Amino acid sequence: MAEVTLLQTRGLTRRFGGLTAVDRVDFTLMQGEIRAIIGPNGAGKSTFVGLLSGRIAPDAGTVLFDGQDITRLPAHRRVRLGIAYTFQITNIYPAMTVRENLAVAAQSRLAHEAEIAAAAQEAAIAVGLEDRLPDRAGALSYGHQRLLEVAMGLALHPKLLILDEPTQGLSDDEIDNFLTVVRRVAQTATVLLIEHNMDVVMALATAITVLDRGRILAEGPPEAIARDPAVQDAYLGRAT
Numbered sequence: 001m002a003e004v005t006l007l008q009t010r011g012l013t014r015r016f017g018g019l020t021a022v023d024r025v026d027f028t029l030m031q032g033e034i035r036a037i038i039g040p041n042g043a044g045k046s047t048f049v050g051l052l053s054g055r056i057a058p059d060a061g062t063v064l065f066d067g068q069d070i071t072r073l074p075a076h077r078r079v080r081l082g083i084a085y086t087f088q089i090t091n092i093y094p095a096m097t098v099r100e101n102l103a104v105a106a107q108s109r110l111a112h113e114a115e116i117a118a119a120a121q122e123a124a125i126a127v128g129l130e131d132r133l134p135d136r137a138g139a140l141s142y143g144h145q146r147l148l149e150v151a152m153g154l155a156l157h158p159k160l161l162i163l164d165e166p167t168q169g170l171s172d173d174e175i176d177n178f179l180t181v182v183r184r185v186a187q188t189a190t191v192l193l194i195e196h197n198m199d200v201v202m203a204l205a206t207a208i209t210v211l212d213r214g215r216i217l218a219e220g221p222p223e224a225i226a227r228d229p230a231v232q233d234a235y236l237g238r239a240t
């Protein structure tokens, strides 16, 4: 199978005052990967994917997506090109139904009501929430709210789905279900996953990038990364 580059950054940099949160990062993501980004708290993981999604503007460097320079594109234009992003903090509309939440997402690419309804249904099925479509999103369990968030990303039919700590706060059963969902998603989209739970990372990732103090500390297949002494050092003192 031909290897196709989906996303590439060159020298990507973002400072906050005197702190360089993302420091000259060169990063390449191939189509079809499930890439995990790991690293200690404050390593720059969320800032990095914020730069990819366009929520945060870089101080230097470039982002190429699908062969196009998107460095200066606003977030909503990147969504239309196929970059979907779910936040570290749950970001749904609690007063609206599950169906309405999904319709809002689908509306960004579809105009006809029937198409939007179909897309909402399809996304709900993909995460196993089809029975909850009429329910108020705020009434869902925390785990189901996280799945709804993923489904909202899927309703965009993304080429790239970015998930920032999607399993945070989930029970073991919910995590098992989440693994199934991501594997299903990965059949049609490339997945970039920030994740602290190493069991989840090892179960899902086709490759791992380790960020530490804004720089790529290591990158490679899961087994090699798990054995890497520098990676173990960066994690020393961490609870998880």
Ligand SMILES: Nc1ncnc2c1ncn2[C@@H]1O[C@H](COP(=O)(O)OP(=O)(O)OP(=O)(O)O)[C@@H](O)[C@H]1O
Residues within 6 Å of the ligand: 016, 019, 021, 039, 040, 041, 042, 043, 044, 045, 046, 047, 048, 088
């Ligand atoms: N808006 C901001 N203003 C100032 N500093 C920020 C801002 N956002 C992030 N930072 C700082 O940049 C660094 C990287 O933060 P970031 O949130 O990207 O880390 P992270 O790897 O996602 O951490 P975590 O695992 O805790 O989510 C941290 O030192 C953080 O305090």
Ligand SMILES: [Mg+2]
Residues within 6 Å of the ligand: 045, 046, 047, 088
């Ligand atoms: Mg973060």
